[in-house]
Amino acid sequence: MKKTIGFIGSGNMGGAIIGGLVGSALVAPNQVIVSSQDNESLKALKEQHSIRIAADNRQVAAESDILFLAVKPNIYNVVIDEIKTAIKENVVVVTIAAGKSLSDIEERFGRKVKVVRAMPNTPALVGEGMTGICANEVVNVAELTDVKNIFDSFGRSEMVAEYMMDAVTGVSGSSPALVFMFIESLADGAVRGGMPRQQAYKFAAQAVLGSAKMVLETGKHPGELKDMVCSPGGTTIEAVAELEKNGFRSAVISAVQTTIEKSIAMSKPKEN
Ligand SMILES: NC(=O)C1=CN([C@@H]2O[C@H](COP(=O)(O)OP(=O)(O)OC[C@H]3O[C@@H](n4cnc5c(N)ncnc54)[C@H](O)[C@@H]3O)[C@@H](O)[C@H]2O)C=CC1
Numbered sequence: 226m227k228k229t230i231g232f233i234g235s236g237n238m239g240g241a242i243i244g245g246l247v248g249s250a251l252v253a254p255n256q257v258i259v260s261s262q263d264n265e266s267l268k269a270l271k272e273q274h275s276i277r278i279a280a281d282n283r284q285v286a287a288e289s290d291i292l293f294l295a296v297k298p299n300i301y302n303v304v305i306d307e308i309k310t311a312i313k314e315n316v317v318v319v320t321i322a323a324g325k326s327l328s329d330i331e332e333r334f335g336r337k338v339k340v341v342r343a344m345p346n347t348p349a350l351v352g353e354g355m356t357g358i359c360a361n362e363v364v365n366v367a368e369l370t371d372v373k374n375i376f377d378s379f380g381r382s383e384m385v386a387e388y389m390m391d392a393v394t395g396v397s398g399s400s401p402a403l404v405f406m407f408i409e410s411l412a413d414g415a416v417r418g419g420m421p422r423q424q425a426y427k428f429a430a431q432a433v434l435g436s437a438k439m440v441l442e443t444g445k446h447p448g449e450l451k452d453m454v455c456s457p458g459g460t461t462i463e464a465v466a467e468l469e470k471n472g473f474r475s476a477v478i479s480a481v482q483t484t485i486e487k488s489i490a491m492s493k494p495k496e497n
């Protein structure tokens with residue numbers, strides 16, 4: 226891809242996308258330009274990936290063909306106000322913020338800019354991201370393909386209708402935090418059984434990785450895969466019964482529901 230890819234914001238998600246993108250070799254490091262308020266993270270990204278650091282947000286806006294807004298949702302209005310007179314005529318703006326709609330972004334720019342709304346996740350950093358994507362009607366197929374290729378370069382992505390973006394936030398944007406809690410809990414269980422902690426994280430994480438791959442690669446229902454582990458009268462069914470007693474699935478469904486509700490609440494107009 227010949228385009229310049231800009232990032233405003235170099236935190237957890239901006240940094241993960243930059244790391245994944247440069248690691249994929251879809252673009253050369255000098256095609257990536259970044260600005261942020263955090264000089265330490267900028268310095269670290271430059272050292273690690275040889276990307277370019279801009280003097281300010283307006284320089285990134287002026288040079289980018291595809292411009293990622295990777296700041297917190299409550300900073301969006303300030304940043305858009307700052308850059309709206311600096312962007313290229315045909316720039317594709319990519320918003321990754323929870324609860325920011327395509328129309329929120331268009332309205333703040335004050336004109337029908339090309340906007341792609343995406344909800345990625347931090348596993349982008351290790352090439353295993355999952356991203357839901359939608360776009361407004363002025364983004365053409367070639368532009369959308371370029372943006373999708375960026376997200377595909379560090380994992381998988383799927384086009385979704387915009388109304389599904391809150392559910393995407395729950396099931397993949399936020400869910401790595403829940404999975405990390407699950408891995409931590411599995412490891413705590415193993416530590417309780419006498420295993421050294423670092424070794425326990427390795428066993429727990431590999432079990433989760435392998436289980437996820439089985440879902441993706443066998444196409445089997447997760448319940449069927451669960452049944453394959455549960456020997457009659459064996460160890461696993463004891464753990465299944467314990468989790469059911471403690472409302473495990475209900476707790477997870479409610480947790481995802483709360484992220485969806487929060488994402489919807491964040492979409493309500495607020496001034497800042
Ligand atoms: N962290 C995650 O797992 C995910 C985050 N997101 C979205 O990504 C966006 C960023 O989130 P995080 O990376 O987690 O936040 P973060 O707090 O780690 O990073 C925010 C970045 O914005 C920079 N910044 C703050 N004010 C600025 C300004 N005025 N101009 C330029 N840069 C400025 C900060 O220096 C920092 O580099 C949010 O909108 C969030 O909803 C989406 C999916 C997953």
Ligand SMILES: O=C(O)[C@@H]1CCC=N1
Nearest residue numbers: 322323394398399400
């Ligand atoms: O917690 C958040 O608001 C962001 C969006 C999805 C993951 N992190």
